[in-house]
Structure formats: structure tokens, C-alpha cells
Amino acid sequence: MMVATGLPPGPALPAMAQTILSVTNPLSFADRCRAKYGDVFTMRVFPVGQVVCVSDIGIIRDIVTSDGSVFRAGEANSVIEFVVGRNSLLMLDGGEHIRRRRVLLPPFRGASVRGHQRSVGQIAADCARWWPVGRPIRLLPRMQEITLEIMMRSVFGITDLARLAGLRTLVPQLLHMNPAIMLFPPLRRDLGPRSPGGRYARVKRAVDGIIHQEIDRRRRDTAGTTGEDVLSGLMDVRDEHGAPLSDEELRDHLVTLLAVGHETTATSMSWIFERLVRHPRVLARLRTEIAESTTDEPEYVDAVINETLRLRPVVSDIARVATTDTRVGGYHVPRGTMIALSISAIHRSPDQFSAPEAFRPERFLDGETAHEVFLPFGGGPHRCLGASFAMMVMRRVVPRIVAELDIRAARPEPESARLTGPVLTPSRGAEVVVSRR
Numbered sequence: 001m002m003v004a005t006g007l008p009p010g011p012a013l014p015a016m017a018q019t020i021l022s023v024t025n026p027l028s029f030a031d032r033c034r035a036k037y038g039d040v041f042t043m044r045v046f047p048v049g050q051v052v053c054v055s056d057i058g059i060i061r062d063i064v065t066s067d068g069s070v071f072r073a074g075e076a077n078s079v080i081e082f083v084v085g086r087n088s089l090l091m092l093d094g095g096e097h098i099r100r101r102r103v104l105l106p107p108f109r110g111a112s113v114r115g116h117q118r119s120v121g122q123i124a125a126d127c128a129r130w131w132p133v134g135r136p137i138r139l140l141p142r143m144q145e146i147t148l149e150i151m152m153r154s155v156f157g158i159t160d161l162a163r164l165a166g167l168r169t170l171v172p173q174l175l176h177m178n179p180a181i182m183l184f185p186p187l188r189r190d191l192g193p194r195s196p197g198g199r200y201a202r203v204k205r206a207v208d209g210i211i212h213q214e215i216d217r218r219r220r221d222t223a224g225t226t227g228e229d230v231l232s233g234l235m236d237v238r239d240e241h242g243a244p245l246s247d248e249e250l251r252d253h254l255v256t257l258l259a260v261g262h263e264t265t266a267t268s269m270s271w272i273f274e275r276l277v278r279h280p281r282v283l284a285r286l287r288t289e290i291a292e293s294t295t296d297e298p299e300y301v302d303a304v305i306n307e308t309l310r311l312r313p314v315v316s317d318i319a320r321v322a323t324t325d326t327r328v329g330g331y332h333v334p335r336g337t338m339i340a341l342s343i344s345a346i347h348r349s350p351d352q353f354s355a356p357e358a359f360r361p362e363r364f365l366d367g368e369t370a371h372e373v374f375l376p377f378g379g380g381p382h383r384c385l386g387a388s389f390a391m392m393v394m395r396r397v398v399p400r401i402v403a404e405l406d407i408r409a410a411r412p413e414p415e416s417a418r419l420t421g422p423v424l425t426p427s428r429g430a431e432v433v434v435s436r437r
């Protein structure tokens with residue numbers, strides 16, 4: 001194959017204009033670029049610089065399943081190391097990543113995840129009970145309340161009311177930081193209580209304090225770590241030398257799970273309702289299937305979840321950095337280049353899905369959808385560790401809400417997708433009106 005000498009072509013717009021378009025209108029901007037430049041093109045995005053965007057399934061599969069020697073996730077995620085810590089899976093690649101990931105896997109296997117089903121459904125019902133009726137509400141913050149509660153109880157296993165109350169206030173501040181802190185590392189310096197870095201450091205210290213209190217409590221607990229929650233599972237694991245995880249590792253893993261698990265799942269559930277209220281036939285069938293199903297998990301619930309993850313994959317792009325000079329799609333890509341692998345483009349490609357823009361959950365029941373091109377949780381060594389957990393949460397929360405509430409759109413126009421950090425969110429926060437059934 002001929003190797004072109006420069007980076008792939010891409011839009012000539014100023015970097016700031018490309019940045020604004022890729023945040024406010026990511027799907028249609030990327031579609032326009034693809035239509036003009038093909039499946040591999042270069043965008044210029046502030047503050048990263050040149051980003052090679054890929055929407056060819058073969059290239060994506062090769063990069064995602066590679067061993068991390070050339071295309072690394074750790075480098076691509078380094079911007080959040082100051083939040084999640086250096087032991088986080090998000091910072092690692094290669095052998096070290098595989099070793100740590102193996103240690104983290106047991107609490108995320110099917111049987112362990114199923115243990116949380118009952119409490120998850122109850123948390124959803126308890127939260128939804130307080131939703132105001134008869135006027136427009138944004139579902140996104142309400143779904144975030146539900147998933148935060150689930151993370152605190154099922155993942156952290158916290159029961160102490162003061163700690164729960166503390167995290168309820170602090171976690172949103174930790175995760176919704178001032179974007180300037182993320183973009184400009186010098187701003188992270190603690191220059192006193194009123195500086196952005198000082199405020200952030202205070203929140204982080206408070207969250208870490210609560211996590212360490214919880215870890216200490218478990219270590220002191222003479223009954224041992226027999227809880228059902230993920231933290232108990234992590235405290236039980238031993239590495240290949242028989243050593244338990246250090247407090248610092250436990251903290252980094254818990255904050256990572258919170259950072260990547262809570263908003264992704266909440267946003268997916270918001271998109272599910274954003275789509276459902278605009279597709280009354282699908283909502284009606286879902287309601288009937290839930291009411292009449294003889295199993296705990298009607299197939300149609302999964303089909304609705306999957307169809308939403310297909311059209312609105314909350315992680316729309318998987319990021320890697322090339323750590324040596326290499327080739328991508330016949331182009332020379334220099335070391336240090338950021339690569340964005342577009343899940344949303346694959347999911348909406350007419351080559352892979354018939355009538356790709358149509359919201360039609362049935363496509364997941366009639367065998368039309370090939371497993372290899374449905375990638376909402378990524379693939380390869382970095383595939384989402386919490387995929388089963390996220391699916392379990394959505395399978396419990398969505399039917400509970402559908403069964404207990406009537407939901408309609410607050411406005412007829414569909415919500416567009418925009419980027420909030422790395423997550424594809426509905427532009428009006430999934431605005432609906434609910435009433436009790």
C-alpha cells in the first residue's frame with residue numbers, strides 16, 4: 001500500500017471553530033467531514049492539536065485489539081490522571097494493565113453483578129418517587145442521582161449516612177470540575193482557598209477522606225470483608241504475590257469506577273427516554289412487554305437499551321495516542337498523535353445497519369445486527385470493565401420507571417447530541433413531563 005507522507009486531510013476551518021463544532025454538534029460535524037474526506041481525516045481541536053479521526057471498522061478493530069505497544073490508552077487519558085490517580089486502569093497499557101485488570105475483574109462478573117439487582121431497582125423507585133409531576137423536568141440530573149446512589153451503595157458499599165450525604169454533595173463537584181482546570185494544568189496548583197486549584201484540591205481531599213474512612217472501617221471490621229459490594233470484592237483480591245491492594249490503589253480504583261461508571265450510565269438512561277418519548281409505538285410495546293413478561297428480563301428491554309446505545313453511544317469516540325511513528329489507513333502518523341476511533345460513525349453507517357438513523361429496537365431481535373460492529377462498550381483489552389454492571393443497572397431502572405410513570409416529551413423537537421467532557425449528552429438534558437400511573 002502507498003503511504004501518504006503527511007497526516008490525512010481534514011477541514012481547513014480554524015482550530016477554535018472545529019473545537020466548537022465538535023463539542024456543540026459532534027455527530028453532524030463528523031458526518032460532514034467524513035462525507036468530504038473519507039473514513040480517515042484530521043481535525044484540529046483545542047487544546048490537543050491534531051486528532052486523526054477514524055471510522056473504518058477494520059482499522060478501528062486493529063487498533064482497539066492491539067497490545068498497547070503502539071496505540072496507548074494511558075497517554076490518551078493522561079489529562080485526568082490528577083483525578084483518578086496513577087494506579088487507575090485508565091492510565092495503564094500492556095502487561096501492567098492486564099495484571100491490574102485481572103485483579104479488578106471478579107466483582108464485575110455476572111454472578112457478582114446479579115447480586116445488586118434488587119437494591120438497584122429499589123434505589124430507582126425511591127428516587128423517582130420524588131420527581132415533580134405535570135411540569136417539564138430534566139431527566140439527566142435525576143438519572144445522575146440514581147446512578148450516584150447505586151455507585152455509593154453497590155460499588156462502595158457505604159451505609160453510613162454522614163458519608164453518603166458527604167459524597168452526594170462532593171462527587172458532582174469532583175466530576176463537574178471547572179473545564180479550565182482540565183485544560184490548563186498550571187491552574188490545578190493550589191494557590192489558596194479561592195483559586196480554582198485550591199477549590200478543586202479541597203473537594204478532592206474531602207472525597208479521598210471519605211473513601212479512606214470507609215477503607216479503614218473495612219480493615220478494622222473483625223467480621224472480615226464479606227459484603228456484597230465491589231469494594232469488599234476488591235479488598236479480598238490478592239496479587240500474584242498474595243499481597244492485597246494498597247489503600248492508594250483501592251482509592252484510585254474506586255474514583256475511576258465513579259468517574260467512568262456513574263455519568264455514562266445516567267446519560268445512557270436519559271437518552272433511552274429521550275428516544276422513547278419520541279417513538280410512542282416503541283414505548284407502548286416496551287410497556288406491554290414489561291407488564292406481560294414472565295421473566296425478569298424481557299428481551300425487548302435489552303433491544304431498547306441496545307438500540308439507544310447504537311444511535312447515541314455515550315462514549316462516541318475511543319481515544320488512543322500513537323507512541324511511535326506509525327501508519328493509519330495508509331497515512332503516516334507521527335509519534336504523539338491523538339487518534340479518535342469513532343464508535344458513533346460505525347453505529348450509524350449504512351454499510352453496517354439498514355436505515356441506520358431509524359430508532360428500531362427490533363433490529364436487535366431479528367438477528368440483523370452483527371455483534372462485531374456494535375461497540376458501545378469498546379473492545380479488546382480496554383473493553384468496558386463495567387459493561388455487565390451498566391447493563392444490569394439499565395435493565396432494572398428503565399422498566400421500573402416505565403412501569404411506575406407515564407412519560408411524555410416536554411417539547412416535540414428531538415434533542416441534539418453535544419459533548420460534555422467525553423460523554424455524548426442530550427442538549428436539553430432529556431426534558432420530559434411525568435405523571436404517576
Ligand code: HEM
Nearest residue numbers: 089257260261264265268315376377378382384385386390
Ligand atoms: C452505559 C454505560 C457505559 C458505557 C457506554 C461505557 C463505555 C465504555 C467504553 C467505550 C470503554 C472503553 C474505553 C477504551 O477503550 O479506551 C469503557 C472503559 C471502562 N469502563 Fe465503561 N461504560 C459504561 C459504564 C461503566 C460502568 C458502570 C463502569 C463501572 C462501574 C465502567 C467501568 C469502566 C472501566 C474501569 C473502563 C476502563 C477499562 C480498561 O481500560 O481496562 N463503565 N467504558
